Amino acid sequence: MNSLRRFGFLLVAAFGLMLGSTAAQADPPYRVARLSFTSGNVGFSPAGEADWSHAAVNRPLINGDRLWVPNRARAEIQLGGTV
16 A cells, blocks of 8 residues: 555656646747847837836847837847847
8 A cells, every 4th residue: 555655656746747847848928039239329128117228239128128229220139030
């Protein structure tokens, strides 16, 4: 009886590990882009914030983040294999 209980525990533990590793490998609920290039005075405001700052290259961008690219300025965003 004790070995049957131990086997059941190991079976449940293995199943839990299998589900946990599958969830860790799943895609995140949103995609993350990257600000790959700026030229000029490009502004950035994180999602949910009112303040603006200078946009830094290699900054990760998520849904809700805002970029301001005025005339004569340039910005390049990479999302997956798309620029």
